[in-house]
Amino acid sequence: MVCGIVWLSQLAGFVTSVSATEQYTEHLQLRQAQSYKVIAHFNFSRQLDQEALDRARQGHYHVLPRAIGNLLDLYRVKELHLSMTQGRWPHDHLSDAASAAATGTQLWAWISDAPDPLAESERGLDAQAIVDKRWRGLTNALSGIFCASLNYLDRAISAEPVSSFRPTGAFRPGDGDVRLRYGALPREFTCTENLTPWLKLLPCGGKAGLGTLLNPSRIYDTEYHSMGFHVARHCADAACTAEQLRIDHTIAMVQDFAARGQPVAWSLDALFGQRLGDLCYLSDATTLGLQIDPDHPFEVVVKHDPESAETWDVHRLKQLASRPRMAMTVPLDARDRHLNVGVHWQPDIDPPPVSARVASTTPFVAHRHISGYGQQDGVIVVDFRNRLDHAVPITYLEVLPWYVRMYAHSLRVGPHGQDESLRANPYLQKVVYQPAIDRERPHMLELKLVVPPSATLRLAFAFDKAFIKYTEHPPDANRGFDIGSGIVTLRAPVGDLPQGTRLMTETLLLSLATPDFSMPYNVITMTCTLIALFFGSYCNLLTRSFHLLKRVTTFL
Numbered sequence: 137m138v139c140g141i142v143w144l145s146q147l148a149g150f151v152t153s154v155s156a157t158e159q160y161t162e163h164l165q166l167r168q169a170q171s172y173k174v175i176a177h178f179n180f181s182r183q184l185d186q187e188a189l190d191r192a193r194q195g196h197y198h199v200l201p202r203a204i205g206n207l208l209d210l211y212r213v214k215e216l217h218l219s220m221t222q223g224r225w226p227h228d229h230l231s232d233a234a235s236a237a238a239t240g241t242q243l244w245a246w247i248s249d250a251p252d253p254l255a256e257s258e259r260g261l262d263a264q265a266i267v268d269k270r271w272r273g274l275t276n277a278l279s280g281i282f283c284a285s286l287n288y289l290d291r292a293i294s295a296e297p298v299s300s301f302r303p304t305g306a307f308r309p310g311d312g313d314v315r316l317r318y319g320a321l322p323r324e325f326t327c328t329e330n331l332t333p334w335l336k337l338l339p340c341g342g343k344a345g346l347g348t349l350l351n352p353s354r355i356y357d358t359e360y361h362s363m364g365f366h367v368a369r370h371c372a373d374a375a376c377t378a379e380q381l382r383i384d385h386t387i388a389m390v391q392d393f394a395a396r397g398q399p400v401a402w403s404l405d406a407l408f409g410q411r412l413g414d415l416c417y418l419s420d421a422t423t424l425g426l427q428i429d430p431d432h433p434f435e436v437v438v439k440h441d442p443e444s445a446e447t448w449d450v451h452r453l454k455q456l457a458s459r460p461r462m463a464m465t466v467p468l469d470a471r472d473r474h475l476n477v478g479v480h481w482q483p484d485i486d487p488p489p490v491s492a493r494v495a496s497t498t499p500f501v502a503h504r505h506i507s508g509y510g511q512q513d514g515v516i517v518v519d520f521r522n523r524l525d526h527a528v529p530i531t532y533l534e535v536l537p538w539y540v541r542m543y544a545h546s547l548r549v550g551p552h553g554q555d556e557s558l559r560a561n562p563y564l565q566k567v568v569y570q571p572a573i574d575r576e577r578p579h580m581l582e583l584k585l586v587v588p589p590s591a592t593l594r595l596a597f598a599f600d601k602a603f604i605k606y607t608e609h610p611p612d613a614n615r616g617f618d619i620g621s622g623i624v625t626l627r628a629p630v631g632d633l634p635q636g637t638r639l640m641t642e643t644l645l646l647s648l649a650t651p652d653f654s655m656p657y658n659v660i661t662m663t664c665t666l667i668a669l670f671f672g673s674y675c676n677l678l679t680r681s682f683h684l685l686k687r688v689t690t691f692l
Contacts, residue, residue, distance in 0.1 A: 157188040160199045161421045162346045168428040172394045180385040186378035201337050207277050211270040212248040215303050216367040220326040223360035227501050235388035237362045238621040238640045240322035246314045271317045283329045289319035295580040300533040300625045305368035320620035322643045328352045345416030349408040360390040403478030412475040499523050499631040502624045504641040511649045518595040522587040529627040536579040538572040539602040546598040606651050619644040
């Protein structure tokens with residue numbers, strides 16, 4: 137898709153107290169997709185060099201939150217990725233998967249297994265036990281910081297993938313062996329109690345800068361929204377004698393105005409219910425990017441104040457697309473606190489109806505579902521559809537809870553309509569399988585596959601449903617149990633998707649055999665009734681005194 141990109145950038149025009157070794161930037165990317173969906177992606181980024189990290193370890197914090205700095209040092213976390221998502225990224229309509237995340241809460245981190253000589257609780261523990269202990273501490277700390285149920289990510293639902301995740305940064309030689317932990321809570325819902333502590337970690341919070349656009353009532357009224365928190369370390373030189381720390385706060389949201397019957401036009405007011413407020417004085421750079429499809433007759437209107445407006449038509453946008461970094465720069469300062477940017481159709485052209493949307497052009501998608509019936513067993517089926525004219529190598533990760541008793545011998549991989557066993561399978565390159573232990577660890581299945589060109593590759597395996605204790609059922613037991621999304625990692629570029637892009641499948645809702653939770657109530661009521669009758673009668677006999685009344689006859 138040929139896209140016109142308009143960059144609205146601002147460099148702070150006043151002297152700040154931010155040190156040269158600590159940088160803080162804010163960026164908002166707005167994109168109009170071919171399906172008329174509007175994608176908004178916020179990125180609040182911090183970068184600290186070795187000098188700033190040394191000062192932070194001595195207790196001198198500036199743009200780095202103290203809670204985050206202490207957490208990274210205490211649990212020896214080298215890289216961390218957390219996402220809290222509601223809804224599912226529309227892979228069928230949006231080929232850009234950079235903002236995609238699994239439904240619910242997802243956390244993976246690389247933790248050093250080098251023992252801490254000052255920690256008495258780690259003495260005598262092996263590397264595996266040290267990482268498990270630090271993982272428990274990390275999840276409990278993040279649970280308190282973000283007001284989420286991350287403390288439930290214990291060893292029973294956490295896995296150690298081999299090939300699906302790769303660190304985005306680099307680790308120093310003195311870090312020892314760095315181990316990966318991954319966990320997901322597909323049932324976790326996000327709300328304002330998660331957004332509020334997330335905003336408090338920003339230098340200006342929601343009081344200034346792009347954070348003023350984060351209106352909870354608009355964010356949680358979208359088709360898809362995801363909050364992210366990412367920490368990565370990078371080497372400052374070739375020998376990696378010094379490191380740099382990068383912390384990113386991200387929010388992605390997808391708004392579909394056409395599906396609601398609203399006109400195919402939008403602005404900052406329509407998306408967030410408010411305009412840009414005062415700029416964050418701690419930000420080194422605040423940028424606003426706009427990306428639309430110039431093949432459609434859109435117009436871009438930029439208002440610095442309610443009385444003035446500047447309009448760019450589609451022809452101007454095509455000229456800007458050839459030089460996206462030098463397109464047009466509109467400086468923002470403290471006077472532009474009412475900035476509003478809008479996109480609408482040209483006045484002399486009627487917008488098309490919703491039914492005329494562009495069909496899906498995503499080159500690669502994955503879908504998952506459960507087949508079968510009854511409360512005893514079932515089959516999980518995953519379909520990988522490749523629309524390209526060449527094969528696509530992928531890695532697929534499936535983490536299943538222990539009560540889904542997977543049968544590894546039933547695994548089948550082959551084109552749709554064919555039943556291929558694992559022996560001499562041309563589509564299967566590697567299998568990593570870790571069986572579950574009841575209430576101790578989940579199933580983990582990791583496959584390296586090659587999806588043939590212009591075909592659909594099907595993965596299927598059978599499972600049994602375990603009987604669990606009645607105390608292990610959720611409060612709404614008859615609704616079922618949520619199973620986290622499967623993760624597809626591209627091992628080669630696919631169209632506009634770079635290598636390493638992760639695609640998420642649907643979450644699954646599994647119905648287990650549910651006991652009659654009214655029986656304990658019936659037993660309690662019957663027992664209490666019998667006890668009341670029995671002890672009540674005996675208590676009356678033992679404590680009540682009986683007197684014989686004399687009959688007195690009176691004569692009138």
